[in-house]
Amino acid sequence: MSRNRRIPRHGLRPNPSGVHFLVAEDVVRTLVRTCEPGPHELVVDFGAGPGVMTAAVARTGARVLAVERDPEFVATLERRFRHTDRVRVIHGDLRTVALPRKDFLVVSNPPYSTSTALLRRLLGPRRPSLTRAALTVEWGFARRLVTATSASRELAWWTGRFDVELIRRVRPDCFRPQPTVDSAVIAIRRRRLSPAAERLLIDLLDAASREPSRSARALVRHTGIPAAHRLLSRCGLEPGFRAGAVTPRVWATFAEVATARRE
Numbered sequence: 538m539s540r541n542r543r544i545p546r547h548g549l550r551p552n553p554s555g556v557h558f559l560v561a562e563d564v565v566r567t568l569v570r571t572c573e574p575g576p577h578e579l580v581v582d583f584g585a586g587p588g589v590m591t592a593a594v595a596r597t598g599a600r601v602l603a604v605e606r607d608p609e610f611v612a613t614l615e616r617r618f619r620h621t622d623r624v625r626v627i628h629g630d631l632r633t634v635a636l637p638r639k640d641f642l643v644v645s646n647p648p649y650s651t652s653t654a655l656l657r658r659l660l661g662p663r664r665p666s667l668t669r670a671a672l673t674v675e676w677g678f679a680r681r682l683v684t685a686t687s688a689s690r691e692l693a694w695w696t697g698r699f700d701v702e703l704i705r706r707v708r709p710d711c712f713r714p715q716p717t718v719d720s721a722v723i724a725i726r727r728r729r730l731s732p733a734a735e736r737l738l739i740d741l742l743d744a745a746s747r748e749p750s751r752s753a754r755a756l757v758r759h760t761g762i763p764a765a766h767r768l769l770s771r772c773g774l775e776p777g778f779r780a781g782a783v784t785p786r787v788w789a790t791f792a793e794v795a796t797a798r799r800e
């Protein structure tokens with residue numbers, strides 16, 4: 538199948554609100570393959586529009602919640618998926634709609650104006666139910682996520698507990714209308730941290746964002762973990778490194794290893 542094969546435009550209308558609809562099949566395939574929904578897993582498509590992503594995910598056998606705010610798209614979605622019980626259409630705002638309490642996945646091309654609000658909802662809570670996600674976001678936003686250090690508090694909180702990976706760059710002509718900037722597909726996977734590791738990670742991120750110029754060695758000295766500086770080296774970190782420049786992923790590894798030794 539050619540890379541640029543275009544998706545049939547189910548119910549696409551003029552777009553006054555600045556959202557960009559996916560028209561490149563290979564990007565849809567990348568999103569689904571990145572998240573790998575298993576049969577019967579629950580997947581949320583935020584901003585489902587005419588249902589391009591919803592249809593691709595439903596074909597894997599997963600159950601899909603298609604969340605859409607626009608009543609005309611809601612009617613299109615209801616018509617399009619009326620013959621399958623794998624898709625439930627929810628007329629609502631992705632910034633406020635109730636999220637599943639049980640584990641769920643996200644495969645979505647949401648409006649970029651909602652990226653931060655959406656990630657805040659998905660990655661922010663102390664006990665998140667999100668396990669994996671594949672999303673499109675603006676290229677610059679994707680770069681900020683994957684290069685986040687502990688000095689930036691919110692991004693550190695997100696990327697300490699979730700692994701965020703840049704999967705590919707997406708050119709503007711993969712969307713209609715075309716955005717003015719490049720986009721990215723990102724993968725998000727929750728780390729399975731024990732409660733003790735998560736508590737230690739919170740303390741470390743907190744301390745690193747308050748005193749980013751301190752050395753990592755000085756920061757872990759106060760955790761009471763025996764030979765903490767040697768553990769830092771085992772986690773690939775030079776103990777003299779500035780705490781604020783350490784990636785949250787490294788602090789998460791440190792927290793896992795340190796608390797596993799104590800248990």
Ligand SMILES: C[S@@+](CC[C@H](N)C(=O)[O-])C[C@H]1O[C@@H](n2cnc3c(N)ncnc32)[C@H](O)[C@@H]1O
Nearest residue numbers: 556557558559584585586605606607630631646
């Ligand atoms: C970028 S389009 C993506 C549509 C479709 N998923 C695709 O890839 O072609 C975003 C969709 O989100 C809807 N939308 C915009 N703001 C929303 C919000 N706050 N809550 C839910 N849906 C929203 C728009 O109506 C639009 O259908």
